[in-house]
Amino acid sequence: MEAKQVLIIGGGVLGPKVACRLKRLRPDWEVTLVDQQEEIASSTCGIPHYLAGDVAELEGLKTASFHMLRTPEFFENAKEVNIKNRTQALSIDRRAQRVRVRHLASGREEDLPYDKLVLATGRRPQALEVPGAHLPGVTAVVNLEQAQVVKEGISRGEIGRAVVVGATPAGCELAAAVSDLWGVETALLEPGSQVLPERLDPPLAMMVHQHLQEKGVEVFLEDAVQEIRPGESGQALEVVTSHRRLPADLVLVALGAEPNSDLAVQAGLTVSPQGGIVVNQRLQTSDPQIYAGGGCVENLQLITGKPAYLPEPSLAHRQGRVIGTNVAGEFATFPGLTGSFAFKVFDLAVSGTGLHLEAARREGLDAAAALVVQQDHAHFYPVQELVYLHLVVDRQTRRLLGAQGVCHNGDALVGRINSIAALLLHKGTIEDLSNLEMAYSPPYGTALDIVNTAANTAENIVTGRNRSIDLAEFQHLFLDTRDKAVCLDVRGAANAAPFMAHFGERWLNIPQETLKHRFDEVPRDKPLILICNAGMRSYEALRQLQAQGFDNAVGLQGGVAALKKAGLLDLG
């Protein structure tokens, strides 16, 4: 094959990956990468961890494994890729196959020819569009320069109060970061009705919310910024929301990302209404000489079969390789994505894949969810954490739709989410997950893993045997409403005692192992919520009551463990 010229616009994650893969396949091709920044291939995903102090030096985010510094010179020498940094791509002439660029240092412009062009222009933060959004002290933190400015300001003691706008994953991470290490008084504002909308269903969102609050972050829901005003003294600001005024020395904007696709639009490539460049499975744009991937493209969501925008840095790594292969003239496809994610909020790991319940229902699916709570390691092993897992399934086809979880052992949680993601790739079912062969040893798992338990619970729910309610329903049915439902606690008397003392006759106690002798004590005339530690014994009791003709009973998913974790009820 004749040697070719390949031009890549963008030096974030995807661009360098394409360049490296391509040079390994076609060492004699000329590969040029253009980027506006000085630095390329920085690990911007590490920014919250740099702010939180877990990553001590900014330099750490510029290295590859085994301490190779990813400078432009490194790419030139080790990878034989021509790097034109501090160079802005201005426009694409598709007919002539060349890109107009400006060298930012000199202001000089030139045309760079290409045989194949790769758009790796990435994502950009969604702007906060209110008066005052451009004041000093109001910033997104999406590149290393911004991160350095913020960290230096905090470490000089200039920041006493911070407001984070948007309870997105980045917003929650940033709130935790500035609050945790630095003791900055931090408020987190979210216009939606829960933290992490579009990521978590309410039961898990409540748990993250509670964790943020326990750690000292003030969380305000259904509260949107209306204006940011300069405060009375110099740098200090005032954030005016629909409900309150918050003084702040720093306002961090974390409203999410959008595709950076201006060049593609100008060049007349097909771009979705939401701004994502449209690509086929080989990651070619509507111009077959031009490829695109990562944060600037729209992807096929494998569960819905519809386009979706989910810009994760790891996605760009995988798509970069596919593009490198295809540009080289070989064949690779990117099938689409399930939407896996993970992040850390203080010491709580949050992770998920696929659709959450609300998204599934919006798609018109007859979806159901099971919240299960179980140890990550054998219950008799000394080191263990509870995993809270919310599994979403389709009642009709029994297909798995998605899962989300929280746990203080992030490795354990993420491993389980990834196992479910692998099943989603092949349209796995509840039965697949029930039988999924999780490698077991007491220090690393439980004999029946939580993913198996979740599948079994989901199966019991879709067959109608396990009639149950979630935390939000419990709040509505029992905590917010005084005279309707009664709780039947099927744990031992000692566990139930503080709840009985608190709720009086609204909280009954019949240990499950004595239930078979005490059916006549169970009320039939009002809604009955069965409660145990994590939802297993209450299901046992539910089946016993159903066999006795009780039709007024439901179980609480996740039991007292879930109630406590969500901060709804913590009586001992």
Added chain:
Amino acid sequence: MEAKQVLIIGGGVLGPKVACRLKRLRPDWEVTLVDQQEEIASSTCGIPHYLAGDVAELEGLKTASFHMLRTPEFFENAKEVNIKNRTQALSIDRRAQRVRVRHLASGREEDLPYDKLVLATGRRPQALEVPGAHLPGVTAVVNLEQAQVVKEGISRGEIGRAVVVGATPAGCELAAAVSDLWGVETALLEPGSQVLPERLDPPLAMMVHQHLQEKGVEVFLEDAVQEIRPGESGQALEVVTSHRRLPADLVLVALGAEPNSDLAVQAGLTVSPQGGIVVNQRLQTSDPQIYAGGGCVENLQLITGKPAYLPEPSLAHRQGRVIGTNVAGEFATFPGLTGSFAFKVFDLAVSGTGLHLEAARREGLDAAAALVVQQDHAHFYPVQELVYLHLVVDRQTRRLLGAQGVCHNGDALVGRINSIAALLLHKGTIEDLSNLEMAYSPPYGTALDIVNTAANTAENIVTGRNRSIDLAEFQHLFLDTRDKAVCLDVRGAANAAPFMAHFGERWLNIPQETLKHRFDEVPRDKPLILICNAGMRSYEALRQLQAQGFDNAVGLQGGVAALKKAGLLDLG
């Protein structure tokens, strides 16, 4: 449906699981469980962790989650299962549908009728068949009584030296357990040519071997016990092997397990030549009224499509549910298994799934393997461990065949093995794994996860681009042979220096980023082994050399990291 009588023989893992599932589905059926032991549903998988002191009390292995003690009374009261413990099943009369049992306390015999019978008779340890195998102090450790006797003996200071027979998973765990906490001088004897035969390929087996030796366990390979003799003073023994005589106060036999299927054989059920009860996908034996699962049955190995015996405790949990569902008259299948496993040797986690390379080749598959070494967490994150992962693929179909790994972060390793196992369930390919959407956050993963990297490396190997050798080949080609191959270290000079000092002109150094200017220094006349830290930069260099017409170069899989871990070469 008419109420039925169900009889279950065996109170290990599977039997109680069947009973509980069945009672939840059919609360009005009469379910009886028979077992010879006093205790039922003990967590025998916890025995090595009890011996090692991680589990302080034996009681811990008798409880369920949330501290419920799994006594016979618990099953009677909470689960409404009739428990007949200390009761031995003697024979099955299939025509009359009844089982003859003997109550061990009284010696009384009776016939128990059944509509459906479940055989949950489990596995038993393979016997050591040499003279002296029945001497006091020679024991398997597969039940709680044996564990207690061994632990009490050690804690009384009676055991100075132990010999473990068989470098099986249990053998390695037991050797680590008695050696670690108690400082017992421990030797591990294995008749095969590596530790963990049938579990690990040589590169990873070398790593576990090295770890055992570093921690003070003496490992003897290709050495079989021929006789055990009473020693000169009372309890002490002498283990006579093909090569040596080892004094021992305790001999632990860990040769693996075999199906406990005598009852099934007596009853004329179909049993495989290896002794596993043959069952269909609904886990019915050749008599449709009799079901069997867990350690006493043979299963379908999903990768080979052939029968296999792989008795893991977690398998029994999953199969128990399937049997419970089917016995209840509903429908469930167990599709087969991939063979996932995990265990802990000192502080090293070992886990795998599917076929190892040697097993794949025995099956006649054109299999290839990739050893990759990569961090579990982002390289810039402060807490991280290296994962060593060996991926096995089929060159012809590009199908994934299996994977094994070792890592000091067991949660991280096991999560990755489980993700691969999930892909194996649906005959996943290299491309599936390359694109597998691993949830990423710096504290819990790397932007391109090691499983993605392993798939990419495997793809480069099967396409013929990545010509590479494994640790065993390196040992043969370079360490054991003085005048043939030369190593070209493509890391920095400081890294290479101690190796150059040690090997002289057999170890060259050209940092990869300077290679493009120094091709004339690279020898063309002898086999050349490219080496870097973990195998990535040496692949980069390999591609550069191939483009220059070098056909004498191969890369070392896993690089210096793998060499060190395997104890082959540790020079700094």
